[in-house]
Amino acid sequence: LETAATQVSTVTGAPQAEWLYLKANAERQLKKDDAAIEDYAVLLQQHPGSPLAGSAAYEQACLLFARGRHADVVAVAAAIGPTNAAGVDVYWMLGESHATLKQSEPALANYRKLVEQYPQHERAPIALFRSGKLLQDAGRLEEASGLYRRLAKEYPQHALAGDALAASAECQVRRGQKAEAVADWQALGQGHTNYAGLDQSLFAK
Secondary structure, X not given: OHHHHHHHHHOOHHHHHHHHHHHHHHHHHOOOHHHHHHHHHHHHHHOOOOOOHXXXXXXXXXXXXXXXXXXXXXHHHOOOOOOOOOHHHHHXXXXXXXXXXXXXXXXXXXXXXXXXHOOOOOOHHHHHHHHHHHHHXXXXXXXXXXXXXXXXXXXXXXXXXXXXXXXXXXXXXXXXXXXXXXXXXXXXXXXXXXXOOHHHXXXXX
């Protein structure tokens, strides 16, 4: 870390960007997150065209996300680039950050990209559920039900599958579509007999 700090202050151009990146990574390893965030920011500001800029932006975004600085995550994400190897993490952080900031459309867009591009990832069904909840809260009940049902169909063994069917049924009840709600409750009863809210759902039927 001391060597990197010395080099950062003495070299310029591409070598400085490299030393800044090494310094920030060392600070991150040492749990000096504030210093790491600052050095990643300096790299991005002074060397935006560096081959390391995308990685620096990603590392900075991870630190910012862990600290709940969602507006800053959104601001720095543009520098990460669409080809970053950690794309699933980028879409997740952006989806969660936009949702926290009450920006539902970009949140939905990033959750959608995560599901489309990484359908086998463990966060894909969670992204579907989050999307359904955003749509449900916005009163877009038919769309929400569609996503909840998709989760239950494509990820039937996932822990959220039962919750998704119950939520879909709730959406259909609110839409006045009792037959559709019954179909969800039946699917819940047939495929998720251990679902904690099963008795309550069947009673609502």
